[in-house]
Amino acid sequence: MKxxxxxxxxxxxxxxxxxxxxxxxxxxxxxxxxxDTSRQAxxxxxxxxxxxxxIKPSRxxxxxxxxxxxxxxxxxDEWLEQYRKIWESRYExxxxxxxxxxxxEKQERKx
Amino acid sequence: MKxxxxxxxxxxxxxxxxxxxxxxxxxxxxxxxxxDTSRQAxxxxxxxxxxxxxIKPSRxxxxxxxxxxxxxxxxxDEWLEQYRKIWESRYExxxxxxxxxxxxEKQERKx
DNA sequence: ATTTCACGAAACCATTCGGTTGCACTTGAC
DNA sequence: GTCAAGTGCAACCGAATGGTTTCGTGAAAT
Numbered sequence: 001m002k003x004x005x006x007x008x009x010x011x012x013x014x015x016x017x018x019x020x021x022x023x024x025x026x027x028x029x030x031x032x033x034x035x036d037t038s039r040q041a042x043x044x045x046x047x048x049x050x051x052x053x054x055i056k057p058s059r060x061x062x063x064x065x066x067x068x069x070x071x072x073x074x075x076x077d078e079w080l081e082q083y084r085k086i087w088e089s090r091y092e093x094x095x096x097x098x099x100x101x102x103x104x105e106k107q108e109r110k111x
Numbered sequence: 112m113k114x115x116x117x118x119x120x121x122x123x124x125x126x127x128x129x130x131x132x133x134x135x136x137x138x139x140x141x142x143x144x145x146x147d148t149s150r151q152a153x154x155x156x157x158x159x160x161x162x163x164x165x166i167k168p169s170r171x172x173x174x175x176x177x178x179x180x181x182x183x184x185x186x187x188d189e190w191l192e193q194y195r196k197i198w199e200s201r202y203e204x205x206x207x208x209x210x211x212x213x214x215x216e217k218q219e220r221k222x
Numbered sequence: 223a224t225t226t227c228a229c230g231a232a233a234c235c236a237t238t239c240g241g242t243t244g245c246a247c248t249t250g251a252c
Numbered sequence: 253g254t255c256a257a258g259t260g261c262a263a264c265c266g267a268a269t270g271g272t273t274t275c276g277t278g279a280a281a282t
Binding site: 004006007009010012015019022023068070071073074076077079080082083084086087090 | 115117118120121126133134179181182184185188190191193194195198201
Binding site: 138139140150151154155157158172173174175 | 257258259260261
């Protein structure tokens with residue numbers, strides 16, 4: 001029942017929806033036109049995304065515009081941060097290794 | 112059947128496994144000790160992670176060490192990039208808005 | 223007031239998921 | 253060679269997932 005942002009982005013259709021409304025809010029019908037599934041199926045995805053607060057609905061007459069809550073994306077970014085640190089330090093290690101190899105080459109050339 | 116990195120990180124146990132072996136490779140048994148599920152359940156998660164190439168096994172005698180393939184994490188980072196651009200530009204817009212409001216305040220004070 | 227449109231909710235279905243138990247295989251120890 | 257340790261795999265199970273179809277509701281249009 002309890003869903004989080006990671007489950008929200010696990011489904012490719014939901015990622016596509018996120019990408020679609022990233023720049024401008026859209027109604028369920030407009031969104032559904034971009035997929036070959038039913039409007040109701042899209043509606044389900046929207047509900048899940050809204051539950052996770054990745055998107056936010058705003059009513060306008062009889063239409064509902066869904067807008068991306070970009071701050072939720074930052075949560076993923078924050079989670080990634082710990083691994084970013086690792087791969088950056090790996091790069092440094094690689095740099096060190098490369099310069100060591102260069103140094104070694106020089107030494108060998110001298111022989 | 113076809114799984115991607117986003118499905119791999121959707122499960123909390125798998126995220127915990129990733130965090131666990133991020134700094135040093137570990138064997139399935141050692142990993143399983145950190146969870147209250149069976150070794151086989153962990154083994155299943157490892158298989159999924161390996162399928163997605165998030166982790167890489169390396170045999171040592173009769174033990175298998177699983178190591179995080181940190182480059183796979185970058186894929187998520189690359190996907191996030193498009194949204195990072197958006198939230199950064201939103202900040203700029205917010206800055207603009209704030210300075211406009213300040214300007215407006217000044218105008219009103221004059222009246 | 224009646225009809226139409228935009229949408230959500232419910233019921234149902236096939237598939238997948240995450241877990242367990244039991245078994246098979248390979249490797250190191252005796 | 254025999255035994256134990258470390259591991260993967262298959263079968264099974266209940267719950268969740270993603271989809272469809274049908275129905276209900278509120279707002280706009282007629």
